[in-house]
Amino acid sequence: QKEVEQDPGPLSVPEGAIVSLNCTYSNSAFQYFMWYRQYSRKGPELLMYTYSSGNKEDGRFTAQVDKSSKYISLFIRDSQPSDSATYLCAMIDTGGFKTIFGAGTRLFVKA
Amino acid sequence: SAVISQKPSRDICQRGTSLTIQCQVDSQVTMMFWYRQQPGQSLTLIATANQGSEATYESGFVIDKFPISRPNLTFSTLTVSNMSPEDSSIYLCSVEDRLEGTGANVLTFGAGSRLTVL
Numbered sequence: 043q044k045e046v047e048q049d050p051g052p053l054s055v056p057e058g059a060i061v062s063l064n065c066t067y068s069n070s071a072f073q074y075f076m077w078y079r080q081y082s083r084k085g086p087e088l089l090m091y092t093y094s095s096g097n098k099e100d101g102r103f104t105a106q107v108d109k110s111s112k113y114i115s116l117f118i119r120d121s122q123p124s125d126s127a128t129y130l131c132a133m134i135d136t137g138g139f140k141t142i143f144g145a146g147t148r149l150f151v152k153a
Numbered sequence: 154s155a156v157i158s159q160k161p162s163r164d165i166c167q168r169g170t171s172l173t174i175q176c177q178v179d180s181q182v183t184m185m186f187w188y189r190q191q192p193g194q195s196l197t198l199i200a201t202a203n204q205g206s207e208a209t210y211e212s213g214f215v216i217d218k219f220p221i222s223r224p225n226l227t228f229s230t231l232t233v234s235n236m237s238p239e240d241s242s243i244y245l246c247s248v249e250d251r252l253e254g255t256g257a258n259v260l261t262f263g264a265g266s267r268l269t270v271l
Contacts, residue, residue, distance in 0.1 A: 050193050074257040085157070085245055085262025086196070093255060130196065134257045139249070141260060143196040 045069050048131055048144030057153050061118040065131035065144045068112065072133040072142075075107050077116045080128040080146065089129070090116070121151045155180050155248050159263035166236050166270050173232045174266045176246030181226035187219070190243040190265070199244075202229045236270045243267050 048065045055061055063077075074093055078086035092098045095109045104117040114133075118125055131144040156179040166172050176185065187199040200208040200221055208221040222230045233240050243265045249258040 044195070046195065048195075074252075074255065076259070078260075083162075083264065083267075085247070085264050086260075087262070088259050091252065091257070091259070093257075139258050140198070141258070145193055145195045 043068055045142050046131060046133060046144045049147055050145050052148040052150055054150040054152060055121055057121060057123060057151055059121050059151070061116075061121050061125070061149060061151075063116040063118075063129050063131075063147050063149070065114050066112055067114070067133055067142075069133070069135060069142075070109075070112070071135040073136045074134040075105070075114050076132040076134075076141075077103075077105060078130040078132055078143075080130060082127075086128075086130055118149075121149075123151045123153045125149060126151050154250055154259075154261045155182065157246055157248065157261060157263035159246050159266055161266055162264060163267040164269070166268060168237055168270060170236055171232055171234045172236065172268060173230050174244055174246070176229045176231070176263055178227045178248055182248045183226070184249065185223065185229045186247045186249070186260070187221065187229075187231045188245040188247060188262075190245060196245070199231070233268065236268070238270045241268060241270045 046067045076091040077089045079089045080086040090105045092105045095107045098105045102119045106115040128146040128148050130146040158177045185202045199214045200210045202208045202223040204223045220232045245265045246263040247260045
């Protein structure tokens with residue numbers, strides 16, 4: 043079983059839709075939860091991070107962590123064609139500095 | 154955050170040959186990381202490169218196949234040796250920054266080098 047599971051998609055939505063991207067994980071020691079965004083022919087870049095459980099909002103983006111279910115989500119409101127990218131979830135445990143990535147979900151937002 | 158330049162951005166290689174990827178950072182960093190990104194798979198750490206010492210390889214990756222150099226604090230190379238089609242992938246260089254007020258590190262990546270092995 044992989045430590046982090048993420049549906050690779052692709053996910054195609056119309057402009058303006060609410061997008062929900064999700065990851066599940068198995069290691070209860072994970073404490074930092076991140077979302078990276080990767081545009082075509084670019085490297086991943088950090089989009090958001092949260093520590094432990096709870097929600098964090100940044101503009102149209104909301105990151106949610108449910109440690110009891112080992113489930114994290116990224117919501118994108120009013121999605122735009124410029125949001126079309128691959129979104130990778132990533133996690134770090136409390137003890138180390140190693141980042142474990144999900145496979146990434148490809149998102150297409152159609153104008 | 155650091156700015157990372159990688160080259161080549163892409164290449165098509167013949168089976169059995171070797172290719173060296175270069176990574177240049179605009180600031181001095183202690184550790185540099187090399188990742189592999191295969192279609193539909195998780196970003197996978199190949200090795201960690203410290204200046205002045207041997208690179209540390211993750212399980213499943215060996216120095217003979219992926220030799221790494223780290224001659225100074227701003228530069229590193231990764232060589233993919235004796236390539237086969239299974240080595241076709243995106244290879245990414247990265248460095249880390251500590252998230253302010255936390256115990257976690259954030260990674261900054263180069264644009265990647267897309268290798269196709271025929």
